Amino acid sequence: MTVPSASATAPISKETTHWPPAWLTNVGVVIGLGLIVLLSSMAIGTAATSMTENGVSVDDFQFAGTSAKAEQAYDDLGQDGRHAAWRFLGFELPFLLGFGLLLCAGCAFAALRLAAAGLERLARIARFAATFGLLAAASDLIQNSTLAVVLTGHFAQPAPRLAEVFGYLTWVFGISAGFVFVAGWIVAALRSRRVAPR
Numbered sequence: 001m002t003v004p005s006a007s008a009t010a011p012i013s014k015e016t017t018h019w020p021p022a023w024l025t026n027v028g029v030v031i032g033l034g035l036i037v038l039l040s041s042m043a044i045g046t047a048a049t050s051m052t053e054n055g056v057s058v059d060d061f062q063f064a065g066t067s068a069k070a071e072q073a074y075d076d077l078g079q080d081g082r083h084a085a086w087r088f089l090g091f092e093l094p095f096l097l098g099f100g101l102l103l104c105a106g107c108a109f110a111a112l113r114l115a116a117a118g119l120e121r122l123a124r125i126a127r128f129a130a131t132f133g134l135l136a137a138a139s140d141l142i143q144n145s146t147l148a149v150v151l152t153g154h155f156a157q158p159a160p161r162l163a164e165v166f167g168y169l170t171w172v173f174g175i176s177a178g179f180v181f182v183a184g185w186i187v188a189a190l191r192s193r194r195v196a197p198r
Helices: 027-053 058-062 067-116 120-151 159-195
Strands: none
Touching (some): 120 159
């Protein structure tokens, strides 16, 4: 009879099941995500500049909200501007992935610092806030999907309104995760300084 391996019989530990996953706090992973965000941001900036040169800003395109404004932005862009808008949406894919995971990593690092400082309750909040990074990325993806519908020449609701709403949600979740990251590090640093031996 085959004896089951230790890995098959060992209970699942909290270390392997807790959120956020440990690999998010790997420095190499964070550097890689940062490079993805940097390179995709440069490409997005180039596409956004081309859109603006063709008469429509990124904000006017993303936050049209109404069918009339969406159609107006589509017409004002012209063929070259619409090609730039497609490039913009394409380069947004790696950006939103990298940016969302970076926000998760920031909250994960804050949670580690808070836990090390003995602030476990705040550490749990930071660990929960790591989901905001994923929610920001998901909201951005939904916004871009609805904008792609508009770029195909379909201006009827709900696409323009969904693009606007999920655009705002992207900012809400992103800013929330960023706030937890910064506030968590500050609070942990102050607590560590207070309890440090003199």
